[in-house]
Amino acid sequence: MLKVAIVGCGKIADAHASQILRISDCEIVGVCDCEPLMAKQLKERFPIKQYFSDLNRLLAESQPDVVHITTPAESHFQIARTCLESGCHVYVEKPFTLNAEEARVLIDLAERSRLKLTAGHSDQFTHVARRMRALVAKGYLGDGPVHMESHYGYDLGDPSYARALLGDRHHWVRRLPGKLLQNVISHGLARIAEFLTSDSPEVIAHGFVSPLLKSINEHDVLDELRVIICEDQRTTAYFTFSSSMRPSIHELRLYGTKNGLIVDHDHDILLRLRGSKFKSYADKFIPPLSFATQHLKNLGANVKLFLSNDFHMDSGMKYLIECFYRSIRQNMPLPISYREILLVSTMMDKLFKQLADTHVQYRNARDVLPEIVTAGVSS
């Protein structure tokens, strides 16, 4: 029986607890939050043995094998380091750390300690993402992706999070080097990072505050971002983050040397884009028919998954957790490579640096960063 603990008892901790409890041969031995009431409410709603407001007590008394860190991002590094030093495997929610340097320190520590570490890029493990990966592995794209487009929409009208951020000048997200972007974009970037081969691709970023935010006198939070990523004059990618774009999509497009793929994460739809053309008018009639057929097949796949009780909203998270636990138990490869985690962090560092050079509010946020890093390392 794998003993699991959760540190940080906010909204995402509910999703973790729900999915962990669906996995066999594991139990939640303890939860921890610096606010004891938050830890207590989580314990009361789920079959959890103990709750704590002190991380060291959780580690000493519950003795977990794995710790899930679901706290605000600025504390990820320090908590993960403490857990690794206590001999626990660690699942860190996204964003993994505040920067690539912190990510590197944690990965080195995990490797030295023969412990496992993963990042909460759970969107890469939904059913549709796994179908896409299987096709790519079979060579459907040809010689890997030539170009990728990752779209990540974000609805600022969502009351649960955006209003809390916009209504609170002291919200923790405002203290992140990349603010709102840092807390949200890693899912969208991780989709691209999976198919990049170099460790430090070129990143060109352009960010701005949307007219909507400007209209409510919010000038500190960039909510529009366009990024171009290039590596070795071979593979390129566009990443779009937008709060204004409608529909607010979450989509990945992959174009290979033979064919292409569209992964629609909102509707769990995977579409194949045929690389070759039909002759004459056949190219006007056969492709629409092919798309209609593909949409029907996607519908069938989704219905089948639902009927087989395997279509939960957080199915990607469950799959990632299961893979991570299997990797721990059977010493198998990790579901997300350390190279990929570092690559996402590196790309985020690069684009936040560029934004800092052009936006004074980001420069101010980054000034705070060395203190946070120092605090994490020295304690």
Place this chain on the structure above:
Amino acid sequence: MPADSQHNLIIGPDDRILVTGATGFIGSRVVENLLTRGFRNILCFARPSGKNERVLSASAAKSLATRFELLEGNLLSRQDCENACSNVSVIFHLAASMTAKSFPDAFMNSVVTTRNLLDACVRDAHLLRFVLVSSLSVYSNRQKSRLLDESCPVDEHAELRGEAYCFAKIKQEQIVTEYGKRFGLRYVILRPGTVYGAGQDGITGRIGIRTFGPFLHLGGSNTIPFTHVDNCAEAVVLAGLVEGIDFEVFNVMDDNLPSSRQFLRQYKQNVSSFRSIYIPRILSRLLCYLWETYSHWSEGQLPPAFNGGQWCANWRKTRYSNERLKTRLGWRPRVSTSDGLQRYFDSCKQRVGHA
């Protein structure tokens, strides 16, 4: 001078009063009510918002020689709570999370905030009463009798109802009563029904839902426990002022309440006509049971959005009593239900017209 014809009051006109959530729907009316009664030392606490000054200045303008302050802050900050509670005699605590869908968000913005406020209260010796505005939704409504009054039990497993707001309200009440026992904090809890009034629109879930497209009318002949916002504010203010009611709980709803069917008919006549499908109680009960069973079996593939607890709380045939409110507080509705509903419909119609 503050005056109440039937009861002695625990504070005078210059004693300091704190109203949290002061710019909210009920909070702004509570402030107005206090000003009308001649209270002159009111501290309004609200989250930072461009609208706060505008909402409260309208009330302040009505009163001359009033020490009327707006303190913008966050009850999650202990320092903000201490600043707010200093030298306060009565606290009207209305701030709560109304929109949070997740349990942790609702809990943090209702319970943790209340605990912070209570900690600040017990550190300051001036407080005479803490008024918590809770909700009628805290009752399980599974009692044998159809009458729901203050003696009925609160839902012990609110987490199973799938309503984060209700869960947070029950926990909020628990923490207030705990501070009453541990620190002798003098509190009064109010549980308003469905608060309505001009400036709001929509139809309460006790009448029906639009979750699946067409409007499903679930209330049928059930009485809807409406309370007009001005009547609710009156009850809140009296709960903070009247002597000899410490540690008591009061349900708040108006007289001559309409049935769900009557309300829906009037809404369609006065605001906008739309198609609704009536779901008989036995069918809605069955559907809730099936949904809950499937949700449990599927390990949450469908969230437990509809379930037996929710059905009892919202759609079970129930009678309500405001007798205690009248006898102990001397409360009388300022706005009759017929007038209140007409004003509400007029306001809704204007909003529909502007939309």
